Amino acid sequence: MEFVKLETKLPPKEYRSDLEPTWCPGCGDFGVVTALTKAFSEEQFDPTALSVVSGIGCSSRLPLWMNAFGLHTAHGRALPAAVGIRLAKPEIPTFVTAGDGDIFSIGMEHFPHAARKNFNITLVVMDNRMYALTKNQTSPTSRRGYKGSLNPYGNIEEPMNVITFAIASGATFVAQSYSGNPKHLAETIKAASEHKGFSFVNVLSPCPTFNKIDTFKYYKGRTIDINKELGHDPSDMKKALELASHALDADNPELQDAEPFKGKVPIGIFLKVEKETFEDKVAKLKEQFMAPNGEPNWDEILEKYRP
Amino acid sequence: MAFDLTIKYAGEGGEGVISAGDFTMRAASNLGYEVVTFKSFPAEIKGGYALSQVRMSDEKILSQGDGFNILVAFNGEAYEVNKPLLKPGTVLIWDGPEGGDFQPDIEELEKNGVYVYAVPMSKIAREEVGAYITKNVVAMAATFELFGFPIEVLKEEIVKKFSKKGQDIVDLNFKAVEAGVNYVRENIKKIDPYKVPGKLPKKDVIILEGNQAIALGAAVAGVKVYAAYPITPATTVGNYLSPLILKTGGFVYQSEDEISSMAVVIGASFAGVKAMTATSGPGISLMQELIGLASMTELPAVIVDVQRGGPSTGMPTKHEQADLFAAALGGHGDDQRIVIAPKNVEENFYLTIEAFNLAEKYQLPVIMLTDGSLSLRAEAIPTPDIKKIKENLVERPTLRKDNVKPEDLDKIFRYQITENGISPFFAPEESPKPYTATGLEHGENSYPRTTPKERTEMMDKRFRKIQNVEDENPHLVEWDLGDLQEGEKADLAIVAWGLTASIAQEAVKRLREKGYKIAALYPKILYPVPVKALEKLATMADKILVPEASYLGHFARFMKMFTNIPQTKIVQYNIYRGEPFIPAEIEGKALELLGEKVEA
Numbered sequence: 001m002e003f004v005k006l007e008t009k010l011p012p013k014e015y016r017s018d019l020e021p022t023w024c025p026g027c028g029d030f031g032v033v034t035a036l037t038k039a040f041s042e043e044q045f046d047p048t049a050l051s052v053v054s055g056i057g058c059s060s061r062l063p064l065w066m067n068a069f070g071l072h073t074a075h076g077r078a079l080p081a082a083v084g085i086r087l088a089k090p091e092i093p094t095f096v097t098a099g100d101g102d103i104f105s106i107g108m109e110h111f112p113h114a115a116r117k118n119f120n121i122t123l124v125v126m127d128n129r130m131y132a133l134t135k136n137q138t139s140p141t142s143r144r145g146y147k148g149s150l151n152p153y154g155n156i157e158e159p160m161n162v163i164t165f166a167i168a169s170g171a172t173f174v175a176q177s178y179s180g181n182p183k184h185l186a187e188t189i190k191a192a193s194e195h196k197g198f199s200f201v202n203v204l205s206p207c208p209t210f211n212k213i214d215t216f217k218y219y220k221g222r223t224i225d226i227n228k229e230l231g232h233d234p235s236d237m238k239k240a241l242e243l244a245s246h247a248l249d250a251d252n253p254e255l256q257d258a259e260p261f262k263g264k265v266p267i268g269i270f271l272k273v274e275k276e277t278f279e280d281k282v283a284k285l286k287e288q289f290m291a292p293n294g295e296p297n298w299d300e301i302l303e304k305y306r307p
Numbered sequence: 308m309a310f311d312l313t314i315k316y317a318g319e320g321g322e323g324v325i326s327a328g329d330f331t332m333r334a335a336s337n338l339g340y341e342v343v344t345f346k347s348f349p350a351e352i353k354g355g356y357a358l359s360q361v362r363m364s365d366e367k368i369l370s371q372g373d374g375f376n377i378l379v380a381f382n383g384e385a386y387e388v389n390k391p392l393l394k395p396g397t398v399l400i401w402d403g404p405e406g407g408d409f410q411p412d413i414e415e416l417e418k419n420g421v422y423v424y425a426v427p428m429s430k431i432a433r434e435e436v437g438a439y440i441t442k443n444v445v446a447m448a449a450t451f452e453l454f455g456f457p458i459e460v461l462k463e464e465i466v467k468k469f470s471k472k473g474q475d476i477v478d479l480n481f482k483a484v485e486a487g488v489n490y491v492r493e494n495i496k497k498i499d500p501y502k503v504p505g506k507l508p509k510k511d512v513i514i515l516e517g518n519q520a521i522a523l524g525a526a527v528a529g530v531k532v533y534a535a536y537p538i539t540p541a542t543t544v545g546n547y548l549s550p551l552i553l554k555t556g557g558f559v560y561q562s563e564d565e566i567s568s569m570a571v572v573i574g575a576s577f578a579g580v581k582a583m584t585a586t587s588g589p590g591i592s593l594m595q596e597l598i599g600l601a602s603m604t605e606l607p608a609v610i611v612d613v614q615r616g617g618p619s620t621g622m623p624t625k626h627e628q629a630d631l632f633a634a635a636l637g638g639h640g641d642d643q644r645i646v647i648a649p650k651n652v653e654e655n656f657y658l659t660i661e662a663f664n665l666a667e668k669y670q671l672p673v674i675m676l677t678d679g680s681l682s683l684r685a686e687a688i689p690t691p692d693i694k695k696i697k698e699n700l701v702e703r704p705t706l707r708k709d710n711v712k713p714e715d716l717d718k719i720f721r722y723q724i725t726e727n728g729i730s731p732f733f734a735p736e737e738s739p740k741p742y743t744a745t746g747l748e749h750g751e752n753s754y755p756r757t758t759p760k761e762r763t764e765m766m767d768k769r770f771r772k773i774q775n776v777e778d779e780n781p782h783l784v785e786w787d788l789g790d791l792q793e794g795e796k797a798d799l800a801i802v803a804w805g806l807t808a809s810i811a812q813e814a815v816k817r818l819r820e821k822g823y824k825i826a827a828l829y830p831k832i833l834y835p836v837p838v839k840a841l842e843k844l845a846t847m848a849d850k851i852l853v854p855e856a857s858y859l860g861h862f863a864r865f866m867k868m869f870t871n872i873p874q875t876k877i878v879q880y881n882i883y884r885g886e887p888f889i890p891a892e893i894e895g896k897a898l899e900l901l902g903e904k905v906e907a
Contacts, residue, residue: 004736017743019754048708049736052743053574063743064755069735070743071577073570074600080567084574084582085735087532087558092578092735110570113563282558294556298527298693301551305513305523307336307687 001090001120001279004049012037015047017067028205028216029059029126031179035186036066036095036124039193043093051094053082055102058133059126059205062097076107079114079123086119090279093193094120100127104140104160115198116170120277122192122199126179127162128207129214136210143251146213159251163244166200167237167271173199174240174271176247178223179206180216184267191269197277204265222250224261226268234272244270309366310340310504313374314450316443317389318381320348320357323443327379328359329685330447330468334460335363336514336687339507344685345371347886350539350623356384365507369813371684373891376501377454379446381428383409395420398499400450402442406430422499424453431486441483448487453495455502458488512687517677520652520688521585521611522547524659527696530609531557531580534571536564536590539623540679541613544585565590569597569610576606577744579705579734581663583609588617588630591674595637598672602642604744605722605730605769607666607673607703611659614678616885625885626680628805629857631865634674635834641766643773645669646834647783648676650808652686658831661783664701669772670729676833678856680887681806703732708739716740720751724764728771776835783832784840787812789819791847797826799897800848802841804830804862806887807854814893823901833862836869845872850900854880854893 015037023029040050050068054060056075063070069092073081078096085094103111103125114121130148131137138148138155141162145154166174173195177188185203192199204223206215226232226243234240247266249255256263291297316327325346336342340363349355362372377398380386386401386409393399393416401411403425413423426449432442444465451461461484469476515523521544525533533552535545549559557580562568568584575582586594591612601608614630616622634646645665649658658675666673706719721742723730730751733742742753748765750756756765777784785808791797799818803811808829815825826847830837845851851872853863860879867874880896882888 047741069741072743072745074596077570080570081574084571085578087560088575088578088580109563110567286556289553290556291554296554302513305515307333307514
């Protein structure tokens with residue numbers, strides 16, 4: 001199923017609405033808006049045939065800043081709402097833009113299913129490693145010891161490795177990027193949107209207001225490009241899983257010299273494999289069973305119910 | 308006097324009790340009779356008490372009736388459960404005199420005027436046919452022979468059902484039929500008065516079960532996305548729809564939970580297609596937040612709640628109508644929903660279509676409340692005129708690219724404030740102007756807004772949509788005033804909804820036969836509450852009887868809450884034992900109010 005596209009390119013700003021983001025100055029999520037509009041422009045998507053879906057949270061306001069068909073749903077429910085769009089009009093590109101709390105906590109039951117079913121959705125998670133809109137609580141990706149308002153003594157939980165989880169769930173495109181690296185972010189989001197299937201991009205997106213640990217300063221010089229610097233081939237799933245298992249090593253003071261990342265935070269495409277999308281499978285079923293114009297012979301159908 | 312016969316098969320789940328009922332129903336319908344079935348079985352896959360009851364008549368049947376004329380008891384438990392219901396003049400066919408697991412007190416039964424026939428169905432199936440699995444066919448064949456059903460009709464039904472499984476299976480069942488018939492011919496002398504009078508002219512009908520009627524209605528209405536999570540007793544709506552919807556270019560999607568189902572419906576509706584889900588009580592509880600989102604974003608959505616006994620897991624296969632509060636008012640904040648309820652299988656079909664029409668017209672979630680008993684009830688209904696239905700379908704007012712001048716676009720908004728509250732719909736690919744639907748309070752252009760003025764205007768706009776639902780849809784309230792003249796007072800008024808309404812109809816018929824003047828109102832729309840109709844009804848009688856199969860009596864409470872009817876006028880009659888009313892109960896309660904002393 002091919003996406004609806006424009007014949008000519010629109011400038012990226014044409015994909016922005018009149019609304020100015022309500023995010024704090026210096027928020028990492030601004031970089032995601034820029035990268036998304038750039039990708040939309042390059043892909044020649046039609047704003048009247050493009051969908052951007054979100055849940056609740058700071059980052060989930062993103063569809064409101066876009067000139068596209070936006071659906072700002074309830075907390076955690078962006079993915080299944082996006083699935084509804086995929087089933088109704090698979091020819092319309094569908095992006096889900098959400099936060100780490102929204103996708104990996106309250107919306108967690110939806111993530112592995114959208115991934116394993118391989119819906120052609122591009123999921124961009126703006127991961128600031130905490131809840132910001134509710135003023136600083138720990139999220140599933142918060143590092144150990146992080147002080148949230150409900151655990152001021154410091155997080156006693158281990159953070160979730162979302163890269164490993166995405167690969168294990170069956171996502172066919174898994175990447176991590178960083179909003180402080182606009183070039184890498186734009187390239188990664190473009191690659192994700194070009195991928196046919198479930199694409200997950202975890203964007204390390206610092207919250208300058210509350211998170212004083214996972215900051216731009218922290219990430220500066222600390223990222224390592226697994227494709228360019230380590231030569232990782234994303235079609236190698238085994239290697240992808242192995243690398244992913246080290247994604248959180250940088251959190252651990254004892255692993256600062258450990259292979260493969262030596263205390264750095266990995267960015268890049270971990271996995272990219274081709275599998276038939278859910279939408280294409282549905283299209284095949286429809287091809288097989290659908291009556292001409294979707295108008296079946298009702299007399300024939302009713303005949304089966306006669307005594 | 309009309310011919311009116313009820314046969315009840317009862318036994319252990321998995322013994323073929325349910326299919327015996329289905330065969331008998333099909334055979335009766337095949338002979339040209341009206342049929343209504345009632346089935347009940349436990350939530351477990353095998354074992355436990357199961358029953359299947361078929362009522363047939365040469366006149367229109369309103370409900371499953373008060374009881375049975377003929378009981379076919381497959382085992383001792385079935386006999387014990389039904390023993391109190393073996394009234395004078397009823398027939399008992401039991402698994403004996405040998406080979407079964409029980410021995411009824413024949414002498415006592417006969418003394419009480421019960422006709423008793425022993426048919427060793429287990430023994431015949433085991434020894435003569437050589438397959439215990441055919442016990443139900445032996446029992447059916449004996450029953451058919453005893454009461455004058457043509458055996459050929461049973462054989463036709465067997466061919467229809469089993470020919471796919473091979474001639475061996477058909478032959479085995481034919482052997483069971485022969486054995487059952489021969490046993491009756493050789494061993495039983497008929498002493499009861501029941502006999503099917505013979506073939507009637509064939510009617511233009513189709514046989515549907517409740518959930519099948521919903522699936523067919525949805526397909527006819529043009530549903531394109533059906534999302535659901537398995538839950539008893541709603542699952543079969545999707546089972547029936549799955550192959551059917553593909554023919555129309557739609558898809559049945561099994562989601563990871565009910566929250567997801569509702570989110571899928573919202574996404575699909577947002578994209579511009581008709582979408583629905585079906586669930587039961589626990590699912591409705593889970594969906595509440597998203598039903599509120601559909602209301603806030605003004606997205607059409609159809610939600611079928613096949614009610615079961617609650618709260619919590621409750622009684623998954625048992626009857627109740629206690630989800631009305633949840634359906635109408637279960638969300639947080641002031642949202643807008645429409646709740647409708649069919650009373651029989653025919654209305655299951657037509658109200659499903661109506662649910663889509665209402666959702667499309669008013670751009671909001673419409674919840675249709677049915678129940679477990681209705682989900683399984685089979686009825687022969689007049690063959691619907693699909694072409695005519697399709698011509699009258701309502702579609703949302705989508706702003707189309709080729710239908711609007713570019714210079715006018717700045718003046719058209721997705722949440723435009725209008726006199727009737729209904730705004731243009733925008734859909735991707737179809738409309739020239741994107742917008743972001745949000746659960747946040749918003750202005751006309753969908754941008755988030757919280758000023759007191761805009762909030763008030765937007766809330767008023769949304770509520771204006773449902774302000775006149777009753778006036779705009781008079782067909783959603785069914786009046787039955789009998790031969791009551793204009794201005795004449797009734798002896799009693801009755802209000803009933805859902806399956807209970809079909810049972811009340813039969814009680815009303817009997818009360819009128821006794822000479823009472825009854826004013827009856829069967830609302831198909833429950834929320835917004837049809838206040839005008841109810842208040843008009845209240846002027847016709849001193850008392851309004853409201854039977855409901857729930858502890859609280861949700862609709863009676865709505866009447867007290869939303870209408871000006873004096874509270875003392877409303878008489879609640881509530882049962883919550885997990886079974887539907889029988890007509891005699893409603894009739895009895897009415898007679899009590901009418902001052903007649905009646906025996907229970």
